[in-house]
Amino acid sequence: MNCISLDPAIDTTAFRRSPDQVMRLKRMGSAHPTRLSFLRQMLRRMETESWRFDRPLWEVDDKGVGRAVYRAIGPVRTYSLVAFSHELPDDMRSDRVIATAWDATFALFDGDPTLEDLQRLAANVPLQEAGRISPRELTLSRANRSVRLFAHVVDRLSQGLQPDPAEIAAVGYLMRTTAVYGAGKFGAADRALIAQRDELSSPFQAEMLTVWLIRSFCADLVDHLAAARGGVKAVRMEDKVRRSLGVGNSTGLGMAPFLVRHPVLLNNWMEAREEALARVRAQPMPSAEAVQGLRDAFDAFRKNASLWRSDHPLQTTKLAELRADLEKVAEKLAGWPRPEAHPWNALWKWGEAELTLEGQEALLSMMLEPHGPLIDALGDRMSADEGQTQRIDGSMTIAALRRVLRDTYQWALDIDFSDPANTARFWYVSEEKLEPRLGYRQIEDGAALEQPLCIARLIRELHDALERHEGDGSVADFLMHHPEHRFILRRVQIAMHHPFAEIRDNLISAEMLPIDMMRCKLAFFGASRFDPRSDKWVRISLFQGMPYPDDLDGKSLQ
């Protein structure tokens, strides 16, 4: 296994978790955002580099229809969110990818858009998937209002009153995005064109910037509509209220396969986070400052957990577990640290023994929080050059390949695929909307068109083919006669060098919960307040409680 320490100065070997422990869906589905999450990385950069922000265009009428431009001006480049605000009848409002109209639509423009650019975007961005954008655009996005809260906030502000805190707490955002497309989608700039830029090299930075600027647009829009309705009576939203609002995001099955389709990226995210945890666990007696940092992180976490609402049985159980765990952590921290060689490790070991998965992963997030100088640079390791086609090393012998399967994929070989429950489902792409879906093999048609996301079963098939294969030739010879195994063999050769590349669970079993994959990915984004609407659909909030561009504008917060 090639699990190198990313900082040769610290030997973290003894403090690392194994992929067998980390890469289980249940644990991944208990992930929380950390300071390595992508939106945190973006905010840190903008603060350190003193980015400036402005709104050079605001042409929105009294009904909230119009356009606006928000600029983020960095030391080298400027990025502009172009926003189009629409009037949307309630019966057309849907978070599904099958929607055809939205309350607002957006594109992130590379630079300062001209009037011609704005006209071109006005003709395409409101159409979303049915329009085309250009390499001058980095993302394409849209958002729908949280109808109840949006109306409440506008109503109250127009009467000169601040919104009811209970209403704010119940929802937490004015709008939720239903898609943020990047990386070459619909004609946008390819990832390869921008990946070399410092500010965009970490994963999903353009997408995070888009959502962050959308948050400003939402806050400005309610102030604008309240003023239009209430005239001189109207007030602006107070900073405290404004800050407590994030941007919602509604995510369905479309996101779930991402982690499976990007094994190197998944590895790099996980490996960086795990290395961060190992570094913290390897630390000696903490400073008073670090102890206080942990307590602050705990307080913030407990507050967030108290505000976190969900009506879904899957999440209410997990939330109850988390809250109970946090009480245990509170007790533990009262007597921590004790004089011992590795107090952080002792805390972690205690957590592993005493807490549920929700609590353990929450503890991870809290323990990373006071260790910026120790771990923040690991954020640089979280992207992957996937543009480099992964070649297959055909000179590998069949004997070596069999060994790798045993060493790296035993978890897959242990699954009994003769049990129908272990092949109960299949992933496919729907003809209607071209989106990934999950079917039941026994009762739905289409299993012949299964997507190759059933990694464990593909491993079993490769293993069986190798059993039947005579002699000990090369992988090159084997593949020439068995091109059907090329897909999985490529993954095997990736996983050899990337221990966290595979989700070590059966992705087609009857029990598998797609939201576990989605939560893991969204936690890496920096999402909080996971609120599942089914086992395949989750709402979250981004940037809740975090600064706005005007809080950061040209100044360092610290």
Added chain:
Amino acid sequence: MRTTEAHDPTASATRYPAVSPARTCLSQNEIETLCLKAARGAGMAWGMAEEAAFAAAWLSGMGIDGPSLLLRHLLKLDATGGIPVISKGQWTATTSGALCPIAVGVALDDRAKLDDGPCSGAVTIAAVQYPCLTVPFLWRMARAIHTPLRLEWDYGAVSIVDTGDLDNNDLSLLLSIKQCRLRITPVTGKASDRPPVTSTPVKMLALSAATLGELNALAMRTTVPASDASRRGAGATTNDND
């Protein structure tokens, strides 16, 4: 391997209009995604379809209409000559047809470090269909193994240096050839002996409506018609107007 949207939070795909009046500019990512699905829809195994998509997207990056070429190949996939038979540097087809350029390309690349591979000695391939589609694999191999290669056919040749550069003017000569014999030789001279190359800057490739439509038709073969059950299952079980 980049087969789908590398940094895209969703995996749903572009639906191109059935008839577009003009040519459509596609990003590299869109080309690769579309060609992956089309190759799979045409009957290639997933791992081979990934390679076909790589080849088409790489040619696009060179300013060559790789997607159209791949489409022509995919429409004649059944006529290709099966698994190559390798004997002393001679590659021949097992059936009467010319070999699949993708299968040849990946087999050459897979054998890069083997004694009978193209980096060890000259390899002659009897007949390859749409041979331009093999070049991306030679480029990938030359770059990875740090071995410059020379590719010759009956009326032309192209040098692929180990930095991976090559002259796309030479390449466009190969583009029009439907089928030919190929000869690949490792170049052993000093760096200064290698021919100078000029790479043309990459532009976005504009695909004709016909190519786009036909690739899309093949890609749609990988999809499953929706049922009421699948529509219900994909979304929330609650109303979005809240």
